[in-house]
Amino acid sequence: MTQAEITPDTAPLAEPDLLPGETVRRSGVLRRALRLRRTQIGLVMFVLVVGVAVVGPFVAPHSPTEFVGAPFDPPSSSAWLGTDSLGRDVLSRVLHGGWTVLWMSFSAAALGLLVGIVIGMTAGFARKAVDDTIMAGTDLVLAFPSIVLVLMVVSLLGTDLWLIVLLTAASHAPRVARLSRGLTMDLRGRSFVEAAEVLGVPRLKVLFSDILPSMSLPLSVEFGLRLTWSVLLIASLSFLGFGVQAPQSDWGLIINENRTGISISPLAVLAPATLIAMLSISVSLVSEGLGRTIAGTDRTEVQ
Numbered sequence: 001m002t003q004a005e006i007t008p009d010t011a012p013l014a015e016p017d018l019l020p021g022e023t024v025r026r027s028g029v030l031r032r033a034l035r036l037r038r039t040q041i042g043l044v045m046f047v048l049v050v051g052v053a054v055v056g057p058f059v060a061p062h063s064p065t066e067f068v069g070a071p072f073d074p075p076s077s078s079a080w081l082g083t084d085s086l087g088r089d090v091l092s093r094v095l096h097g098g099w100t101v102l103w104m105s106f107s108a109a110a111l112g113l114l115v116g117i118v119i120g121m122t123a124g125f126a127r128k129a130v131d132d133t134i135m136a137g138t139d140l141v142l143a144f145p146s147i148v149l150v151l152m153v154v155s156l157l158g159t160d161l162w163l164i165v166l167l168t169a170a171s172h173a174p175r176v177a178r179l180s181r182g183l184t185m186d187l188r189g190r191s192f193v194e195a196a197e198v199l200g201v202p203r204l205k206v207l208f209s210d211i212l213p214s215m216s217l218p219l220s221v222e223f224g225l226r227l228t229w230s231v232l233l234i235a236s237l238s239f240l241g242f243g244v245q246a247p248q249s250d251w252g253l254i255i256n257e258n259r260t261g262i263s264i265s266p267l268a269v270l271a272p273a274t275l276i277a278m279l280s281i282s283v284s285l286v287s288e289g290l291g292r293t294i295a296g297t298d299r300t301e302v303q
Helices: 026-034 037-059 090-096 098-125 128-142 146-157 161-187 191-198 203-214 216-239 251-261 267-295
Strands: none
Touching (some): 026 037, 037 090, 037 098, 090 098, 090 251, 098 203, 098 216, 098 251, 098 267, 161 216, 203 216, 216 251, 216 267
């Protein structure tokens, strides 16, 4: 094909430029991030917690609603972590309580990321009036603390789990939108985008085939941050009684049910609290490791 035969539909777009502060290409980022000690520790912790949440219900010695002793009994052969406030096996309830936190947190973070990307890219490529309107809407949502906004709606509409997921995602979307808007505005001035526009490539194709892949690394870090906040927010809602309801099992709910007996049976509170902390910290460590690699500061760390 000669130069004269190149059309907008057949012309290959130029390789995207590197993002600001990005010192390595995408092909090597994950490999370098995995060499960081913080990333390795985070991945090990994450696999352990996810393993407990996924495999736990199949290996639990008792049903999460089965009474195996008196309230707040100490650890024994029939209840390795003791019993809770109603005499149920703490270990079994902990092993059954992680899956809800996991799927709700991942769903909320993924949905919030998806909606935020679409909003941000639309604002970043739109005219000033549209951009200003969209950003004003995100500022309005950000004016309310996430947990207050979620509690207000849940108290009116009920504690359906998917409603909590949607509200948590809605609290994430404006933050993701601001990031993706900034990245889109920077990338739209790059040579490969300008070349595509000159060739008449459809705007949607430019957005989703070229600009979005160029944003993948910083958005991956942002997903980790949103996932961390989802875990903490959803666990907090369960602790406050707005998430999973008794007699079902959930890590946040377990903490709330047994907080009055923490001096008698501390494991009933410490076990679920430790797993929530491990999940949040592990995601944060992996996200930070990826972020440091993107910024090029990973070379200065002692591994």
